Amino acid sequence: MIESVSIEQSRAVLLVRKPYISKGLVIYMNSVIFGQGYVASILNVGLQRIKDGEIGLEGIPLGNSISKTMEDIKIVGAFDLDKKKIGKNLGEVTKDYWDGNIKFDDDYIIEEGYRDNRERGNIDLEGELERLTDIYKRKDAEIFVNTITTESFEPFAEEKEFLRRIKENDFKRISPVQFYFYSVMEYDRPSVFINCIPTMIANDPAMVKMAEEREKVIFGDDGATGATPLTTDILEHLKERRRKIMSICQFNIGGNNDFLSLTEPERNISKERTKAGVVKDILGYEVPTYIKPTGYLEPLGDNKFVSMLIPYVSFNEAIDEITVNMRVNDSPALAGNIVDLIRLGEICLERGEYGAIYPINAFYMKMPGPIEKAAIAKIKAFELLEEWLFEGDNISGGERKET
Ligand SMILES: NC(=O)c1ccc[n+]([C@@H]2O[C@H](COP(=O)([O-])OP(=O)(O)OC[C@H]3O[C@@H](n4cnc5c(N)ncnc54)[C@H](O)[C@@H]3O)[C@@H](O)[C@H]2O)c1
Structure with missing residues (x-):
């Protein structure tokens, strides 16, 4: 026993x-x-x-x-x-x-x-x-x-x-x-x-x-949950293919208490601080970014909405872009x-x-x-x-x- x-x-x-x-x-x-x-x-x-x-x-x-x-x-x-x-x-x-x-x-x-x-x-x-x-x-x-x-x-x-x-x-x-x-x-x-x-x-x-x-x-x-792990992996992929990222914009809208509390600017700054540093670490260069919890919409509940836009420069200065939309149960x-x-x-x-x-x-x-x-x-x-x-x-x- x-x-x-x-x-x-x-x-x-x-x-x-x-x-x-x-x-x-x-x-x-x-x-x-x-x-x-x-x-x-x-x-x-x-x-x-x-x-x-x-x-x-x-x-x-x-x-x-x-x-x-x-x-x-x-x-x-x-x-x-x-x-x-x-x-x-x-x-x-x-x-x-x-x-x-x-x-x-x-x-x-x-x-x-x-x-x-x-x-x-x-x-x-x-x-x-x-x-x-x-x-x-x-x-x-x-x-x-x-x-x-x-x-x-x-x-x-x-x-x-x-x-x-x-x-x-x-x-x-x-x-x-x-x-x-x-x-x-x-x-x-x-x-x-x-x-x-x-x-x-x-x-x-x-x-x-x-x-x-x-x-x-x-x-x-x-x-690291939701969009962050996916974003880091997309950045790695683009870096390995020597594509130059022009900017990253990532929206996050959710309806749980966590999102509600992040509508207070002081708390949101704490979140921003952890999200933005990651990009330079992975790419090795600075990129203009907008990555932060964007808003609170109660009916979404725990199932947040994330949208991402990553334009980048490819061979012969061609401009491509990746867009991702996802719903993620946060908790x-x-x-x-x-x-x-x-x-x-x-x-x-x-x-x-x-x-x-x-x-x-x-x-x-x-x-x-x-x-x-x-x-x-x-x-x-x-x-x-x-x-x-x-x-x-x-x-x-x-x-x-x-x-
Ligand atoms: N995927 C995710 O959901 C995710 C990812 C990363 C980080 N986080 C973080 O995890 C935390 C929890 O998220 P959640 O959705 O469960 O939020 P929540 O608001 O549902 O829960 C937080 C709980 O902490 C309690 N609390 C506040 N101050 C306290 C204190 N001093 N001592 C003890 N309890 C206290 C609140 O009363 C509440 O019950 C948040 O800070 C969030 O930013 C969540």
Whole structure:
């Protein structure tokens, strides 16, 4: 019989965390979410439906090709600020995002998160730190997934400066994501911080240094879904054919809360910052671009509309152009990637690889950290990811295969 144990117990038993299942012990990937919104809720629903044998593995890039299985991912808790969610069970909250009947194996209660006090209010950071880390311990958590609303932020660059501001209780300088990250840094066990939003964590040298020193893994920043991966691959294609791109214009209109929040200019700037840098990284030259969330149209819901126009110069100065129109269900696109990221996080912990893990970030993130590394096309990044996986023994059968 397979018996489950807490992560701490299992670490004591398996001093080196290989093999993953040893002597009948299963190590669950206990994960906690910051921001129980659309993406997180679809992640919960999809994972449960996979476990119940209702759906396949479409939209999960690595599928069954790695040793970590979906069944061993356990989402054990979440934090949010919405009064309609705090204190409610997951099952109740997901009703807003999913019509089907679903019974969760872990029907946790949503906890109150860390409130943004930069505009007004007051908060004791030390007290908040204790409150959060107590919950992490109680949940036996080791993987943290950040899917809160896109926020404004300023990176720190210097670890000393970040720690000084925390010590001085300078909550006006620290964004919620930066504080969540700090709380994970202070949490007394190796763990993983998956940053799916534009706040610079994997791209802030202060944060990366802290993670390396404290045995933490960072995946970030800003999940690459929807039009971004396709755009990077089109750019790579045109570059390889030595076609000179004249401009890129990309519209994105959606009707979910994420798009609604991005109508606030400060939040949209955070998004723009992650999208535009990618183009120069891939092409090696500057191109005039308009790439940003363009608007909110409620009836579109989660199924956003994307339109792209890329004119370019070909042989003998011929001008060609590519146009793409697509509809993309936004939240499942990111949720499927998070299923991989949780499992890859566990592999990093097993291998003792800490800091910002570029071969993983390059494929899954819009702005892959660490900052000194460039963004590359996703088709190239996937090869890098496979190479990284092959370094260990975590890929089943030595090749990508579906079961
Ligand atoms: N494909 C995608 O959907 C995609 C891709 C890349 C990035 N993202 C980012 O992922 C995030 C989540 O997207 P979503 O569609 O689920 O948005 P959402 O608005 O449905 O969910 C965000 C949740 O975070 C909560 N929240 C806000 N501040 C918080 C805080 N300080 N602590 C805890 N909870 C907090 C909100 O109450 C809400 O429940 C957004 O920032 C979005 O930009 C999404």
